[in-house]
Amino acid sequence: MKQRVLFVCLGNICRSPAAEAIFRMYVEREGLGEAFVIDSAGTYGGHSGERSDARMRSAAANRGIPMTHRARQVREEDFEAFDYILAMDDNNYEALFRLAPSRAAQQKIYRFREFLVNHPDWSYIPDPYYEGREGFELVLDLLEDGCRVLLDRLRSEK
Numbered sequence: 001m002k003q004r005v006l007f008v009c010l011g012n013i014c015r016s017p018a019a020e021a022i023f024r025m026y027v028e029r030e031g032l033g034e035a036f037v038i039d040s041a042g043t044y045g046g047h048s049g050e051r052s053d054a055r056m057r058s059a060a061a062n063r064g065i066p067m068t069h070r071a072r073q074v075r076e077e078d079f080e081a082f083d084y085i086l087a088m089d090d091n092n093y094e095a096l097f098r099l100a101p102s103r104a105a106q107q108k109i110y111r112f113r114e115f116l117v118n119h120p121d122w123s124y125i126p127d128p129y130y131e132g133r134e135g136f137e138l139v140l141d142l143l144e145d146g147c148r149v150l151l152d153r154l155r156s157e158k
């Protein structure tokens with residue numbers, strides 16, 4: 001059975017598509033591409049259909065991380081289609097919790113911060129949208145940390 005992972009933020013143009021791209025890169029590097037379904041979505045649909053924010057794409061490209069996602073809004077069916085739904089911050093978590101159609105669906109929602117090991121000062125992934133370049137670099141640092149740990153955990157569950 002494939003492990004199906006959905007990353008969720010607000011706009012689905014900065015944090016969650018970067019998390020998706022990083023996690024996919026780690027998975028493919030380990031030759032595990034067939035074992036996972038990986039996607040991202042936003043709780044807000046206003047950017048649907050757009051490519052990721054150019055600042056995030058550029059910062060990711062500098063680290064060798066390709067980003068090709070088109071934004072979409074999270075939907076109730078995602079709770080059927082995915083096993084692990086990872087919220088970037090508490091607002092995303094609460095929006096997902098309200099959208100979840102059942103108790104079993106709610107139990108699929110995790111806070112991404114649970115997987116951070118090298119950033120004890122961060123309890124959420126900060127929205128970089130109104131930040132400068134350092135904001136995007138920080139997000140990528142946090143996402144690389146958590147995606148590495150997430151992959152290790154999911155591999156050990158197999």
Ligand code: 4NP
Binds near residue numbers: 010011016127
């Ligand atoms: P993201 O960043 O949630 O990491 O994709 C944002 C992108 C757009 C907006 C907010 C956050 N916005 O309000 O348009």
